[in-house]
Structures are given as C-alpha cells and as structure tokens.
Amino acid sequence: MFPSQSFINISFLQPQYFLMAGIEVIHGWISILVSSMYTVALTGNSPILLAVKRTHSLHHPMYYFLCMLALSDVGLTLSTMPSTLAVLWFDYHFIGFHTCLIQLFFLHSYSVVESSVLLAMSFDRFVAISNPLRYASVLTNNVIIRIGAVIAARATLSLFPVPFLLKRLNYCPGKVLLSHSFCFHADVMKLACADITVNILYGLYVVLSTVGVDSLLIVMSYALILQTVMGLASPRERVRALNTCVTHILAVLVFYIPVIGVSMIHRFGKHLPHIVHALVAYVYLVVPPVLNPIIYSVKSKPIRGAMFRVLRRKYQT
Template identity: 85%
Template sequence: MLSSQDNVNISFYQPPAFLMIGIPGLEAIHGWISIPFSSMYTVALTGNCLILLAIVRTSSLHQPMYYFLSMLALTDMGLTMSTLPTTLAVLWFDQRFIGFNPCLIQMFFLHSFSVVESSVLLAMSFDRFVAISNPLHYATILTNNIIIRIGMAIVARATLSLFPVPFLLKRLNFCPGKILLSHSFCFHADVMKRACADITVNILYGLYVVLSTVGVDSLLIVLSYALILHTVMGLASPRERVRALNTCVSHILAVLVFYIPVIGVSMIHRFGRHLPHIVHSLVAYLYLVVPPVLNPIIYSVKSKHIRKAMLKVLRGKGQN
C-alpha cells in the first residue's frame, strides 16, 4: 500500500532527460547537415578570436569603440559555445539525450548571452552617439573606468534577469511522455511547453524579460540613431555627414543581423504555431548561429583598422 509521501512523489514528475530532435524531418541527413553547421561554428569561433587578439595586441585599437567590439566578440563566442556541444552531438553522433539539470543550465547561458549581446549593441550605439555628437570629449566621457562599469552592468543585468527562469521551470510538473524538444539545444519556450501544469507565470516572466531587455534595448538603439541623424544633419559639409554615418555602418549591420532573427523567433512562437516544426527550428538556428558568424565578417570588411590588425595576427606579428 502506498503512503501519502509516495503519492506526492508520483504526482510530481520531472524527466531525468529530454530528447532533442535536431532538425525535424531531416534526421536522415543530419550527417550532411553537420558540414555547414561545423563550418559556421568554426568561422564564428575563429573570427571572434581573431578580433579579440587583434584588439589586445594592437595598441592603436585601445579605444572605446574597439573595447565594445571586443565585448561583442566575447559574447558571440559565449553564444556559440552555448549551443555547439549539443548541436554537434546530435548531428555527428546522434546523441540526443540531455539531462534535465544540464538542459536548464544550457538554457540559462544561452538566453543570458542573448541578453548580453542586445545590451552590448545598445552600448555600441551610445558609443557612436558620443563619438559623433561630442567628438572633442569622446575619450573623457567614455573612460576605461566607465567602460568597465558598463560591462559589469551588462553582465549583472543579464544574470539577474535570467536567474529565476530555471527555478520557475523546476517547480513545474512534467508529463512522462512529453520529453521531446524541437531543437538540438534547450530553448525556454520549448522546455516550458513540455510541462503538464499551469505555465502562466513562466509565460509572463519570459515576456517581461524579453520586453525589459531586448525590447527596451531596441527602442533605445532607434532613439540613439535618431539623435545621431539629427546631429549629422547639422553638419555643414556633405563629406563630413558621409564620414560620420560611415562610422556607424558596421554597427547598423550588426544590429540588423541580431534583431531581425530575434523578431522572427518571437513572431513565430506567438503567431506561427500552425507552421511546420522545421520552420521553428531553422529560425531558432538563424537567431543563435548567424550573428556570431556574420559579426566578425562585417567588422573585418567594413573596418580597415580591424582588418589590418587581424592580418597582422595571422602573420604572427605585433603592431603598435
């Protein structure tokens, strides 16, 4: 005969592990799909490492703009490493199981680095505004001490925002038959839907995190560029206007590369439930894999100073 304690234990269930699909409907060709994914991960890690080394080894790049770029490179490496182990394990070795607690840890870091990336892009827009609107006091406003404080605030913001999420999931009761995840990593919205319980609190808190971080950041970035345009239009010379705007091109492209997939993921999770699972999966991969791949390419192509410094690193030479 079961005791009351046994009944409590039976009524509350958390799976020991989740089963990751990978890319739904394409399981038979995961080996082939692993080739472009492996290439993208290699480009992302190599490109961002080169940017970091170029900035560290080149004294002429020890400026606020490039310090923020190094933060972006570090964040992109963290975002890449958050999904790389499980994605390649699924595609290469068909290792689809991930433990419940490791899944929550991966989810925390994955979403934390996303929030950090959004915050860094906002800081970079502020950097461009200061550089264009007040160039004579640029170095005195964005001192090394201020940049360190901004970096610490960005990390603290992401950590505090995402810290409750794993605990909100651990309190939920899950169904024994619902352990199939739609991706090769743990995504909050995906894990949350596997619960057989009221997930209203999780939905509301997830919405709050998105609006208070990525949502607020995007609005402030738009405001920053509105102020930048106002300042640029006040410049007398058309050549000065073009030169000022040209310093923002790389950052604008990085913002678009990050926010367009973010908007796509949000729209699909809210309104695209009728769409095939493969669409959800591919948009999520675009959101997590593409920005770390493209950001080093954007900055190496658009910034002559970064390109030269990266070439010096590849040749094994230092630069003053």
C-alpha cells in the same frame, strides 16, 4: 533507446532527460553547414580579441565594445554547440534535465548580453558624433569597465529566476520532446503539465525589459545621431559621420532580425513544419556570431589590419 536510469522522477514529476529534435530530412548537409558555421564563429571572433589586445592603437572605447560583442558571440556559440553537434553528428538526442536548465540560462543570458552591448555601441557612436571633443573624457576605461559589469549583472539577474521557475513545474510523464537541438525557455515550459502563467509573464517581462528596451533606445540614439549629422555643414562630413555607424547598424540588423523571427515563429507559427522552426533557430544562434566578425573585418580597416598581423604572426610561429 532510453538510458538505463529511471526516466521519470515520480516524486517531483520531472524527467531526468529531454529528447532533442533533429532534422532528418536534410540531416547530411545541414550537419556540415552548421558545423562549418560554428567553426567560423569561433575562429572569426577569437582573432578580433587577440587583435585588440595586442594592438595598442586599438585601445579605444569602440574596440573595447567590439571585444564585448565578440565575447558574447563566443559564449552564445559555446552554449549550444555541444548539444547541437551531438544531435547532428552522433545522433545523440538526450540532454539531462538540469543540464538543459543550465544551457537555456546561458543561451538567453548571452542573448541579453549581446543586445546590451549593441546598445552600448550605439551610445558610443552617439557620443563620438555629437560631441567628439569630449569622447575620450566621457568614455574612459573606468566607465567602460562599469558598463561591462552592468551588462553582465543585468543578464545574470534577469535570467537567474528562469531555471528555478522551470524546475518548480510538474511535467507530464512521456512528454519530453523538445523542438530544437538545444534548450529554449519557451520550448521547455510547454512540456509542463501545470499552470505556466508565471513563466509566460516573466519570460515576456525579460524580453520587453532587455531586448525590447534596448531596441527602442538604439532607435532613439540613431534618431539623435541623424539629427546631429543633418546639422553638419559639409555633405562630406555627413557621409563620413554616417559611415562610422554602418558596421554597427549591420550588427544590429544581424542580431535583431533573427530574434524577431524566432519570437514570431514560436508565437504564431505553430502550424508551420518542424524544419522551418529548426532552421530559424539555427539562424538565430549561428548567423550573428558568424557575420559579426566578417562585417567588422571587412568594413573596419584598423581591425582588418590588426587581425592580419595577428594571424601572420601566429602562422610564422
């Protein structure tokens, strides 16, 4: 049943609402699973932020970048959680046109932020391993603040044109069904009855200039790290140096594998069932924010200890 307002704005040929898709076949258990993962993502990343803030020994570049990663995970979670839970729990499938544009802007922006933070963390590991004596002088607090500002500006400027490029399009009356329970740029532009070449080219440019460039630079940084590690005389020192990179490598895999999966599904998986598209999208959105705090709390003893102290103090109060 459609809302009482006129569904199509005839003068602009833009829908007032889009209709978000659900997963009717396995709706019950997927609702519980996704809701639990959203909860874990929020409750897992928040203690990391509190732990670093309240623990003076963690006031180092590596942990500042970890805070940036946790913030991007929280932002990515909050950008899609309202619409997803509305579909899964309340069977409410409508999302306003402008609300949809705002949501996809933040969704893609936080994805770019997370990719940029992972690149910054690879630079942090490279400096720490290749030139440990200059580590503190290279990655000062001012440098980290500037890196954070550049990351935020890069994501904002890259994604700022996207809502306007979608808003300029004419849309087909009645063609309002999205493929997911959230707004995705590639999904929304396919609903337009207009030439979307500019949208396709700009979307490709954003992907290549952000996630594409970041992934390439991360691979290059690890090639240099391996070159440095192989130059170490002691096998014990090599293992110790590589062990400091394990958590970051896992975080990179957790982020980039779902990103590649979503991109491949959208471009080459049109014949696949809707449930496959939906599940891959949920993995892309929810799994990295869930696994990142688990990875860092398990593999990093200082983070684990600080998180336990924060949680114990909160429980006692």
